[in-house]
Amino acid sequence: HTLCESCVELLFLKGSGSCPECGVALRRSNFRVQLFEDSNVDKEVQIRKRILKDFNKKEDDFATVDEYNDYLEMIEEIVFNLCNNIDIINTNKRIEQFKRDNREVILKNKTKLSKDELELEQIVEVEKEQFEQRRKELAIIEVENRKQKTKNKEELIDSLMASYEDASAIVDKFAQKTAEKVQPLLPKPAAPTAQVPKHTHFSSGIATGFQGQHGFMAVPKPEEGPLYVYEKQEFTTDGPTPPNLEDVINSGYIRHIRTESVAEKTGGFQTNLSCLRAIQEALAGLYHG
Structure with a gap:
């Protein structure tokens, strides 16, 4: 049940106490900030996180797809019972029995990175390399631009000192010459890196997306028509011109x-x-x- 911060400090002054609505014994350290407007949604999210810490089997741990689907059905049934206070005692016994029967598998999966986590690490590593390469290229470009500006400034000063023409005319000619001579330095596009196949998964482990493919289909680009040009409206009144x-x-x-x-x-x-x-x-x- 939802309690404000002041009520928590008052009712759980000694570190533990009972919920004023249902009388369940609670610890102050177990209270959390509500993330969702509906407290039932917040409760389900917390229960699902707690359950999936132990129910961490993957599809590779099952011999057939039917066994994996039955396992997912069992997870959803347990979460539903805990969220709606249905047969809580037997549901908790069922959870403890699963922990005892699958202790080794649970420990192994906790220390082993899943395919999604490996893919995510690869994506992060590729993005880091691209960012570092881009940073180095921009640093080189900045140094080159600074050198070019210094060189242009020195050439302009030499031209003003050696010529008897009007200073503004010399500056204009030099600016035009510099604009034609100097091209903006842009970094070369980085070579395309291999895309890591991505799949979307629910918290219970259900894989979605294009299974068997190496990536998602490209987003279609909309056809762009001509740019809009404003045309002032003309009104025909069949009468004298009205005032504005x-x-x-x-x-x-x-x-x-x-x-x-x-x-x-x-x-x-x-x-x-x-x-x-x-x-x-x-x-x-x-x-x-």
Whole structure:
């Protein structure tokens, strides 16, 4: 059950106590911060983490797929019973029996990295190498750019000292010459590294994704059309040209019209726009026919 921090400090002052709602004996050190708005979801996540620490068998530990599926069904049944307080005593006995029967397998799987963890380590290592290579390339480029700027500055100073032309003209010519001469130094694209096959797994160990393939299908790129170009709208009123909003405000059109209230202004209503629309409607269609 959910308790605020002040209640926890008050009720569990001695380090242990009973839940005020269900009376279960609890320790203060076992309280945790609620991560989800629904406390039932938070409870299920914590129970599932605790169960999967011991129920850590992989698909390779079973002779057939049916046995592995039965094992996954058993995990979900245990989690469901603990989350909904169904047959708690027998469920805990079932967990302890599983621990005793599979002690060696549990210890071996705790010390052995799974395929997913190995793939993750490979991905992290590749990303580290790419990042380090990119950092070295950028450092070299920065040094080269700094040298080039110093060289350009010295050449400009020499040109200003040796020539009798106007200084601004020399600077303009030098800037144009430098822009044509100097090309931006960009790092060469790194060679594509071998993609590590990725698979998505649920917390209970169910593998999903494209089994048997070495990766996921590429995301299709949408076809890009021409860029949008704004074109000003033209209105045909079949009547005299109505005034614009500035004329409505400055020419006295709204002199005898009540101003909008605070509530109307808050809702977005403006007297100026309403007056302008009324004038446009009055002048529209006068030349028709």
